[in-house]
Amino acid sequence: MTKNLLKNPCGEGNMESWEVTENGGDSWHVEDMPGASGHAFHDAAVTKYFATSYALCLKKQVVDLLAEGFPADYLDAQPPVTVEDWYCGRSDSGFLYELTVSLLDDNEKILQRFRPDEVAVDAEKDDCSWTKVTHKFSGYGPGLRFISFEHGGQDTKGWVGWFGVRVTGSSVKVQA
Template sequence: MPENLLKNPNGDEDFEHWELIENGGDEWRIEEMPGDCGYDFSVDYSVTKYFCTSFEPCLKKQVINLLENGCDPETLDIAQPAVTVEDWYSGRTDCGCIYKLSVALLDENQEVIAEFNPDDVTLDPDTDDCSWKKVTHTFKDYGPGLRFISFEHGGEDTKFWKGWFGVRVTGSSVTIES
């Protein structure tokens, strides 16, 4: 299995390695699984924490320097190995939420080569299954020049409730095919 290039994907190290882009409402928080009105992460029981958003937008980002992570520039330019991103999100049983994800492959000047910007997902516990869901995308044939990857995600709740009733995220990963 390829190495996850994202550091601290589950909140085990507080917010180390993450840049808080938006920190609205009562700000980001880290909670223990399953949390209030939450769901177990039965995909991987070693994941015991998640990041939780509040009632205003909360977004966090990590930019991965591929050369600092041991990637060879020639291999990146010629072979253009597949880059796979994965993220897990869930809601609560008592409040709706919005999940956002944006991933970009960047060149040496951090200009965009390719992007994955899926539509925001709104979860409503009255009509949706708000348990843990996976989103995944694989970049292929993106062209030469890849040097950085920007991974940004987050969201908020839909009822503007004070506290941490927004989307929950964990298990994030960015891997490069070897």
């Protein structure tokens, strides 16, 4: 079984292992599932999530694949890389969500990037329950050494507190 290379993907360790790249509003916050005006998650083992505030909040991890034990020749053979993220919102506030995952070479030059369109959800019109985003990289060329995973967002009402997008269950997996 391929392991998740992201550390602390569900907030059990608060913000440990994550680099905050945008710390808007009241910054990032870790809450217990399902949270105020929240939604149940499909996996009972996931008990926490990261919540964003009224201004843009982004956090990222850069995975060093050589340090994780992948040999350079194996990475140069371009094994499939699968990424996954889960997001939702409160039932009383809209939100914006974004995700950027980049495959990087040893100089951290981008080999391939996955950046879906920003998601805008209105709690009065849209389903704010947990939604999965997944992507499988292939054909990215030799030289893969790092994977950068960055995600986050904000609320659309400008409310003080943590009314923005919620994220959890993030993963980065290299086929072993």
